[in-house]
Amino acid sequence: MKQVQVSLAGLFGLFVPALLLAQPLIEVHKPWVREAPPTSRVLAGYMTILNTGDEPAVITGIVSPDFDRTELHRTRIEDGIATMVAVETIKVPPGGKALLEPGGLHLMLFDPKRVLRQNDIVRFELQYAGTARLAVEAQVTRDAGDSGEHPHHH
Numbered sequence: 001m002k003q004v005q006v007s008l009a010g011l012f013g014l015f016v017p018a019l020l021l022a023q024p025l026i027e028v029h030k031p032w033v034r035e036a037p038p039t040s041r042v043l044a045g046y047m048t049i050l051n052t053g054d055e056p057a058v059i060t061g062i063v064s065p066d067f068d069r070t071e072l073h074r075t076r077i078e079d080g081i082a083t084m085v086a087v088e089t090i091k092v093p094p095g096g097k098a099l100l101e102p103g104g105l106h107l108m109l110f111d112p113k114r115v116l117r118q119n120d121i122v123r124f125e126l127q128y129a130g131t132a133r134l135a136v137e138a139q140v141t142r143d144a145g146d147s148g149e150h151p152h153h154h
């Protein structure tokens with residue numbers, strides 16, 4: 001009897017911390033949206049997504065009040081021609097990062113609900129791990145260097 005109780009306590013001791021760590025921890029660095037002509041119906045967004053947690057993070061998309069529709073895209077170059085394909089998810093391993101940058105992964109932002117000019121702020125929520133969301137503010141700028149930020153190394 002005594003041995004059973006001890007082993008149950010041992011099980012709980014392992015199980016409870018695992019539950020507490022189950023949520024991935026996501027950070028977004030240098031979010032920006034490329035400035036486009038006022039008549040443009042589609043814009044591109046970029047950022048670095050860091051997973052500082054112990055669990056893999058699966059990014060499933062964004063929701064934004066500033067656009068009718070958004071997708072996750074990847075640019076591919078085949079035979080010297082760049083094409084874009086939609087991707088369902090972006091997976092970020094524990095301790096790893098995903099780079100959303102020109103020529104690679106990016107947010108595709110369709111039908112802006114207002115004219116977005118340089119230095120305007122675009123708001124969106126990054127969706128990951130099923131129901132988790134992270135609020136992000138991205139500056140509209142000509143290129144990443146315009147934001148005056150540099151990558152942080154820790």
Ligand SMILES: [Cu+2]
Pocket residue numbers: 073074084106107108
């Ligand atoms: Cu695209």
